[in-house]
Amino acid sequence: MNGQTLHLGIAGLGTVGAGVVRLLRENAQAITARAGRTIEVVAVSARDRTRDRGVDLAGLTWHDDPIALASDPKVDVVLELIGGAEGSARTLVETALKAGKPVVTANKALLAIHGAALATLARENNTSLLFEASVAGGIPAIKLVREGLAADNLVRVGGILNGTCNYILTAMRESGRDFGDILAEAQALGYAEADPSTDVDGWDAAHKLAILAGLAFGQPVRFDSLHVEGIRNIAACDQAFAREMGYRIKLLGSARRDEQGAIEASMRPCMVPQSAPIANVDGVFNAVLTEGAFSGPMLIEGRGAGAGPTASAVMADVIDLARGTALPVWGMDPRPEIACAPRENLAGQYYLRLFVQDRPGVVADITAALRDYGVSLRALSQHAAEEAGKAASSQTVVPLALVTHETSEAAMLSVLTALEPLETVVGTPLLMKIETV
Numbered sequence: 400m401n402g403q404t405l406h407l408g409i410a411g412l413g414t415v416g417a418g419v420v421r422l423l424r425e426n427a428q429a430i431t432a433r434a435g436r437t438i439e440v441v442a443v444s445a446r447d448r449t450r451d452r453g454v455d456l457a458g459l460t461w462h463d464d465p466i467a468l469a470s471d472p473k474v475d476v477v478l479e480l481i482g483g484a485e486g487s488a489r490t491l492v493e494t495a496l497k498a499g500k501p502v503v504t505a506n507k508a509l510l511a512i513h514g515a516a517l518a519t520l521a522r523e524n525n526t527s528l529l530f531e532a533s534v535a536g537g538i539p540a541i542k543l544v545r546e547g548l549a550a551d552n553l554v555r556v557g558g559i560l561n562g563t564c565n566y567i568l569t570a571m572r573e574s575g576r577d578f579g580d581i582l583a584e585a586q587a588l589g590y591a592e593a594d595p596s597t598d599v600d601g602w603d604a605a606h607k608l609a610i611l612a613g614l615a616f617g618q619p620v621r622f623d624s625l626h627v628e629g630i631r632n633i634a635a636c637d638q639a640f641a642r643e644m645g646y647r648i649k650l651l652g653s654a655r656r657d658e659q660g661a662i663e664a665s666m667r668p669c670m671v672p673q674s675a676p677i678a679n680v681d682g683v684f685n686a687v688l689t690e691g692a693f694s695g696p697m698l699i700e701g702r703g704a705g706a707g708p709t710a711s712a713v714m715a716d717v718i719d720l721a722r723g724t725a726l727p728v729w730g731m732d733p734r735p736e737i738a739c740a741p742r743e744n745l746a747g748q749y750y751l752r753l754f755v756q757d758r759p760g761v762v763a764d765i766t767a768a769l770r771d772y773g774v775s776l777r778a779l780s781q782h783a784a785e786e787a788g789k790a791a792s793s794q795t796v797v798p799l800a801l802v803t804h805e806t807s808e809a810a811m812l813s814v815l816t817a818l819e820p821l822e823t824v825v826g827t828p829l830l831m832k833i834e835t836v
């Protein structure tokens with residue numbers, strides 16, 4: 400391929416696909432200079448041929464079936480920008496790799512769930528699978544872990560990995576607005592997944608964490624063994640409690656490896672101290688954190704979603720291919736998948752918010768449950784009914800939040816079970832880990 404023009408076939412012309420076409424045209428000179436050769440789109444595939452995407456597709460071959468890109472002799476590299484762990488996206492990537500064609504994708508769901516098998520396929524067919532855009536949009540997160548920290552012994556990787564959730568949590572905190580309105584805004588800005596529950600229920604960020612952990616620890620982690628929680632249960636009162644207690648709420652991923660090689664990994668809303676650098680990563684921005692035995696702690700921040708940042712990451716991979724760079728998919732030869740340790744093994748300080756009936760004895764019942772499981776209380780706060788948006792009455796329900804000293808997650812789960820039968824505790828409790836980051 401070297402010296403000659405590199406020809407791209409793009410499947411998916413949504414936010415990211417159209418963004419790639421635009422970036423390649425607007426920044427062609429710099430890209431050619433860095434790639435050492437011209438890069439051109441020659442073929443595309445999407446669902447709707449007539450849709451105006453704000454980019455001129457004249458002269459490009461249109462394939463109704465994206466899989467045809469894998470066998471189109473004009474296409475040197477396939478860009479899979481459709482999305483989804485199954486269906487056309489998966490079939491296209493597998494078909495292209497089997498045909499020995501390099502693939503660049505932004506598809507974190509595909510990589511997190513089928514990454515181990517795809518790596519084997521790429522190796523067997525002596526070709527490349529690159530996915531910088533799949534984690535943290537424009538931040539070079541994959542390159543950081545796979546190449547920049549290749550000589551280190553990483554013990555932790557994680558961060559804020561979903562732009563939509565961070566945008567929603569930031570806007571809720573700043574404006575007190577409702578979740579639903581803000582989600583619609585994030586969708587209009589092109590941040591959200593086709594099915595936004597993938598974002599708000601934590602799955603998208605968990606896919607990214609699994610990819611980072613696989614690269615960091617040299618071994619794909621079994622996706623279904625991660626502990627995953629989304630942000631749907633975060634209420635306005637949690638933002639108020641967090642402010643009052645000196646914290647901010649972030650959907651935070653953390654994967655840690657201990658000396659025996661066991662991996663703990665979770666993606667969940669957490670409380671972080673207001674003064675921590677990661678607490679101030681707001682809006683669509685993501686932050687990737689690493690901790691290495693040699694490099695120490697590191698945090699890099701940037702836009703985690705949207706057309707420009709994601710297209711920039713896709714094209715960085717294409718430039719690597721144009722230069723002839725070849726790397727194993729997971730940074731080293733494939734090793735078997737590993738399951739994460741159960742969440743009960745985690746430990747730390749916890750925030751627990753309950754909605755309780757405002758009557759004598761409620762706090763005693765709750766502290767009894769904490770005592771029974773050896774959990775020590777650090778702080779407790781109850782907000783008045785007015786703040787909870789409820790009129791005072793004999794059945795008034797108020798939010799009550801407590802923060803514990805260091806304890807085990809197993810103990811906190813037992814406390815939740817003990818609180819379940821209490822008729823004074825209403826609705827679903829919210830348990831968040833406090834991360835010092």
Ligand SMILES: NC(=O)C1=CN([C@@H]2O[C@H](COP(=O)(O)OP(=O)(O)OC[C@H]3O[C@@H](n4cnc5c(N)ncnc54)[C@H](O)[C@@H]3O)[C@@H](O)[C@H]2O)C=CC1
Pocket residue numbers: 410411412413414415416444445446447463464465480481482483487505506507532533536589590591592593703704705706709
């Ligand atoms: N939007 C963002 O900020 C980011 C998105 N990604 C990932 O990039 C990929 C694409 O995302 P978006 O551009 O946001 O999605 P989108 O929904 O805007 O675009 C998807 C495109 O795929 C096409 N498509 C769907 N099914 C198809 C099929 N069977 N055959 C041919 N084309 C088909 C649609 O017509 C559309 O053009 C996904 O894997 C997503 O997770 C990654 C990082 C950031």
Ligand SMILES: N[C@@H](CC=O)C(=O)O
Pocket residue numbers: 533535536560561562563564590591592598603703704705
């Ligand atoms: N929906 C994702 C898009 C980027 O990966 C997000 O909001 O982060």
Ligand code: NA
Pocket residue numbers: 531532533534535536537538539540541712
């Ligand atoms: Na990236």
